[in-house]
Amino acid sequence: MQPRNMSMSGVVDLGAVKAAQEAKAKAEQARAEAARQGGGGAVGPSALVIDVDEAGFESEVLQRSAEVPVVIDFWAEWCEPCKQLGPLLERLAVEYNGRFLLAKIDVDANQMLMQQFGIQGIPAVFAVVAGQALPLFQGAAPEAQIRQTLDQLVQVAEERFGLTGLTIDADAGAPESAAQPQAPAGPYDAVLEAAARALDSGDLGGAVQAYKNVLTEDPGHPEAKLGLAQAELLQRVQGVDPQAVRRDAADRPADPAAQIAAADLDLVGGHVEDAFGRLVDAVRRTAGDDREALRLRLLELFEVVGADDPRVAAARRTLARALF
Numbered sequence: 001m002q003p004r005n006m007s008m009s010g011v012v013d014l015g016a017v018k019a020a021q022e023a024k025a026k027a028e029q030a031r032a033e034a035a036r037q038g039g040g041g042a043v044g045p046s047a048l049v050i051d052v053d054e055a056g057f058e059s060e061v062l063q064r065s066a067e068v069p070v071v072i073d074f075w076a077e078w079c080e081p082c083k084q085l086g087p088l089l090e091r092l093a094v095e096y097n098g099r100f101l102l103a104k105i106d107v108d109a110n111q112m113l114m115q116q117f118g119i120q121g122i123p124a125v126f127a128v129v130a131g132q133a134l135p136l137f138q139g140a141a142p143e144a145q146i147r148q149t150l151d152q153l154v155q156v157a158e159e160r161f162g163l164t165g166l167t168i169d170a171d172a173g174a175p176e177s178a179a180q181p182q183a184p185a186g187p188y189d190a191v192l193e194a195a196a197r198a199l200d201s202g203d204l205g206g207a208v209q210a211y212k213n214v215l216t217e218d219p220g221h222p223e224a225k226l227g228l229a230q231a232e233l234l235q236r237v238q239g240v241d242p243q244a245v246r247r248d249a250a251d252r253p254a255d256p257a258a259q260i261a262a263a264d265l266d267l268v269g270g271h272v273e274d275a276f277g278r279l280v281d282a283v284r285r286t287a288g289d290d291r292e293a294l295r296l297r298l299l300e301l302f303e304v305v306g307a308d309d310p311r312v313a314a315a316r317r318t319l320a321r322a323l324f
Contacts, residue, residue: 048093048166052103054110061103065128068166069100069157071136071150074117074124076108079308081140082123088143089125092150098166099154100127120272121309127153130161139306140223142196188214188221195227204238207231229303236264249278256282256290260297267301275301276315283322295319 075082093102157163195210211228249262266275
């Protein structure tokens, strides 16, 4: 749900001794074979970004993950955040110079892969290391946070699995997207990075203020709007007793404040449909100012999840029926 949720906490599952030893052995064999062939294992920068479908997934992702971490970008043509994230990941794949391989999967054309990975919203980014998958993040995110996650990924891949990446032949050319000149820094990049650092350090008040500073100058700034919605959500649930909140919501189904508090917890816990359904049901039971308060909070939660998420689209339709 939250783009800022980009830790490598799940990587412990990749650390089984047997899997690590097997991965290291495969990596060493691959390097030895390349050496015997006179260093023929080098690839050009253009080979660092590949389009993958269901037919080629095993050979292009699973098998190659024994020699290099494979980062998977699940995207679709209609997804606006995907159009922002995709070029950034492509540029970073070239910049990291073979430390990871970027595989792009169109979810509309590869529904089976989308289901196998449990994708519920895009963009969604996973990694496959030594044949094992772990989620990295979902949604758009600041470049600084993406770099931090990639740094952790390549470090784990090298230290635990011996995957040092691909050898790059710089003369082979770069992909078209990477050849484009880098866009100049935006006027709010420094403030947005400061807000992201505040979020990571738990300074929610500082993050909220930083995002508000951007929105004061540019009310429609998409990254600042998303960041503010996330920071305010985390701020609202900070320090609450989850059991008490849920008990209160169960005891007072017609109380807007109780349902709003429980919906916040639902969303933070990743129960997106539950959060939306709870508030829509409460809208049906209320009127006047209470109904408006519920509607506004639901719109805020839509902002957190992202307008392109299919669950948001479905909830908007349900809300419209409840209101009219």
